[in-house]
Each structure stands twice: as structure tokens, then as C-alpha cells.
Amino acid sequence: MIINTGGRTDSVQYYSEWLLNRFAEGYVLARNPLFPNKVNHYELTPDKVDCVVFCSKDYRPILPRLHEITDRFATYFHYTITAYGKDVEPGVPSIEQSMDTLLELSEQVGKQRVAWRYDPVLLTRDYTIERHLETFERMAAVLTPYVDRCIFSFVEMYKKLETNMPELIPLSVQDMDALAQGLGAIAAKYGLHLQTCGTNGDYTRYGIHASGCMTLDILGRANGIVFKDRKHKGMRQGCHCIESRDIGAYDTCLNGCKYCYANKNAHKAVENFKRHDPASPLLLGHVGPEDTIIQGVQKPFRKGEKHG
Template sequence: MIINTGGRTDTVQYYTKWLIKRFEEGYVLSRNPLFPNKVTSYELTPEKVDCVIFCSKNYEPILNEINKITEKFNTYFHYTITAYGKDVEPGVPTIEKSIETLKKLSNIIGKKRLAWRYDPILLTKKYTIQQHVEIFEMIAKEVAPYIDRCIFSFVEMYKKLEKNMPEIIPLTDTDKNILAKSLGEVSAKYGLYIQTCGTNKKYSNYGINISGCITTDIIGNANKTVFKDLKHKGMREGCHCIESRDIGAYDACMNGCKYCYAIIQILKKHLKIINTIILILH
């Protein structure tokens, strides 16, 4: 079983004590977001959990206690650092502070268990292609020696996103190719392994790999462990990740990122289930 601590909310930044306590007590309750009355209990023990996946935009609150988990479990960490400021990510530390914290985390857990996420990539009049490339290189130069890989993705244009960010400029295929080519060149310059996430689009001609961000190979190599290569459907369309069990709750993150579509995803899935039930009843 793979436990994902950051798929629903930033538990590391805002619910650190709760997260540590759950691992200390050896269990966690997870409520089904589609059916609130359904609650699942997961055993948080090395015998039951194959790997714990972390995803956060600020690991500072957990640095002094992360060994309580890493010493007992296989782990892998995703650290999201983007080009955006407080106008888009109001609850997220500055890029400089995030880089500093990433280096501290890497020194604690080792670079093989740490990936830098540069996503989602979106365009506005302020956050242009040139702006992305310049900031990406600035971050890459600093973090390349401290991470296993870089993972990037392009924003998905949901209707609610258009409402929350009317300033957003839809990415064209040409935009994506220019960005992919530039990110590939920067990554090659600093010896950084780079891959896509959540897409079947291939940019291999730019030196970019296609893979899931949570695969048995990635977490196995990071922890010097061999996992069974199980067949799976991924977490959503275009996803190549092995399935995991999310803990925490949706709509509990205080980062306030304007592009966040975690809630949109769950509502979309909810509507699909309702429509299926209606068809069956008719």
C-alpha cells in the first residue's frame, strides 16, 4: 500500500503535528470525499505501508521530526517550487526561502528521495514564457545537486480555473513546445533529469522523459528496494503513477493557490458517478 500525504491538502505545512501523531499511533482515518459517511482506517506500520509519499510547498515545519517517519518507512518527497508570487500562491514561501528549505530537506533525507515539482505551468501577462524559463533556470542551478529529478506539467484548463484566474492565457501547442524545449535545455545544462507528469504527450526530442511521478521504479530506486511491477490504471487520464491511498481532507489547504483544481477534480468525478447512477435507474 502506498500512502500519499499531500494529494488532498498540504498536510506537511499546515497539519504537521497531526501527521506525526498519526504515524506515532500507527493508524489514520480517511473519509471518502464522495461518500462522507464512509471512513476507512489505514494501518500506518512498515508491515502494511510499502512507501509514504510526501508532497508539499513548505517542508520547514516538519524538518526537525521527519526522521521519525523516514527511519521506519520507505519514503519519497515531492517539493513544489514554481515561478509564482503571492498574487497566485499567497500562502507559499518565497522562491529563495523554498530553495533554502529544499536544501535542508535533501541533507536530511538524501537527494535520491527528493523530486522538485515545477507545476503547473500557466501563462499570464506577468508570467510569460520568458519569465518561466528565467526562473526555472535560476531554481535549477540551485537545486540540481540536491534532487533526484524535476517533474513538470502544464495547467489543465478547467472552467472553474477560468473563473478563478480570468487573467490566464490558454497554452497553445506551440507554447508548450517552446517551454518544453527550453526546460529541456536548461536541465541538460545542469545535469538535471527532467520528466513530464499527467500527460501522454511526448517531448523526448527535447531530452524530456515521460513517466509517472510515483512509480515502483522511482520509489524502489530511491529506497534501494524492489517492488512488484503491478498493473495499474493511474490516478487520472494521462497519469502513469501507481495507485495510492490519500489521507487528509480536501478543502483544508490554506495556501490559497489560484490554480488549485483538487476540488474541481473531485466534483468532476462526483458528477460522473451521479450521471452513471441516473442512467442505471432509467
């Protein structure tokens, strides 16, 4: 099975001690977002976990102890660094600081295990197409030698954004084409493998690859692992990633990004954070008498393994 530590929250940036404790103790509990009293139990041991995937906007809190996980597990790291400032991503470090941290991460785990995420791409009066391309090139010049690939996607215009980001300018087909053409040209200039994520159109004409951002091929090559030839069901409609088990929780990330889909609002995340106990097997709170603990399905993806 694939463990995802960062799909619902930035566990690396805000819950690194808890994360390290869970891998040290060898198990984790995760509430079902749809049925909160149903709690899944997952074993976090090398014989049960094929790969651990991280996604964060700041790896500094975990870097000194990251080896406690990487020494034992196959891993892959998504590092999100965008063109936005504190006006859009209040809790995220500066671009320069983020790039410095990515370089440290890459030197520690190897460039083949690090993907730079430049997403979501969105437009406002301040964040224009020109600004995106200028910032992306500045970053690509520094980051390309330290990453396996770069993944970008265009912002999804879900209803919550109308309230959270009224300044957002809807992307037209022409806007997306101009951005893709510009990003593709910059990637080609620096020899950067650039790909889209999800249902973001076909831009192969600009040298941009179409792929899931978490496939068995990517994870296997990064770690020297041979996986089974397994169909990728995706995590949502239009997604080409391999299925994974997320051990985080929604409404817990303190970054406060305006475009965030994982928080209903920033205030709720702050309130939930007060319930966090680094020693608990759950990210928030503790198991109660009303909870039912269920052993989560842990199917192996590696060739030749049959444990359940």
C-alpha cells in the same frame, strides 16, 4: 500499499502535528470524498505501508521531527517550487526560502528521495515564457545537485479556473513546445533529469522523459526496495503513477493557490481548518454516529509479501 500524504491538501505545511501523531499511533482514518459517511481505516505500520509519499510547498514545519517517520518507513518527497509569487500562491514562501528548505530536506533524507515539482506551468501577462525559462534556470542551477529529478506539467484548463484566474492565457501548442524546448535545454545544461507528468504530450525530442511521477521504479530505487512487476493503474485518466491511498481531505489547504483543484474556494478551506483537531484520527473533525468505518485495502507491492 503506498500512502500519499499530500494529494488533497498540504498536510506537511498545515497539519504536520496531526501527521506525526497518526504515524506514532499507527493508524489513520480518511473520509471517502464521494461518500463522506464512509470512513476508511488504514494501518500506518512498516509491515503494512510500502512507502510514504509526501508533496508540499513548505517542509519547514515538519523538518525537525521528520525523522520520526523516515527512521521507520521508506519515503519519497515531492517539493513544489514554481515561478509564481504571492499574487498566485498567497500562502507559499518565497522562491529563495523554498530553495533553502529543499536543500535542508535533501541533506536530511538524501537527494535520491527528493523530486522538485515545477508545476503547473501557466501563462499570464506577468508570467511569460521568458520569465518561466529565466526563473527555471536560476532554480535549476541551485537545486540540481540536491534532487533526484524535476517534474513539470502544463496547467489543466478546468472550468473553475475561468473564475479563479481570469488573467490566465490559454496555452497553445506552440507555447507548450517553446516551453518544453527551453526547459529541456536548461535541464541538459545542468544535468537535471526532467520529466513530464500526466498527459502532457511527448517531448522526448528535447531530452524530457515521459513517466509517472510516482512509480514503483522511482520509489524502489530511491529506497533500495525491490517491488513486484505491477501494472500502474494511475490516479486518473492518463496518469502513469502507481495507485496510492490519500489520507488527506479536499477543501483544507490554506495556501490559496489560484490554480488549485483541491479547494472549491479559499474561504471554505479556512472554515474547515477550524474543525481540525491534531489528536483526531481524521484530518477534519471526529467520527460521528452516522459514520461507518471500513478497513481499507492494503495490498503489498514489495516482492515476497502476501499480507492483505
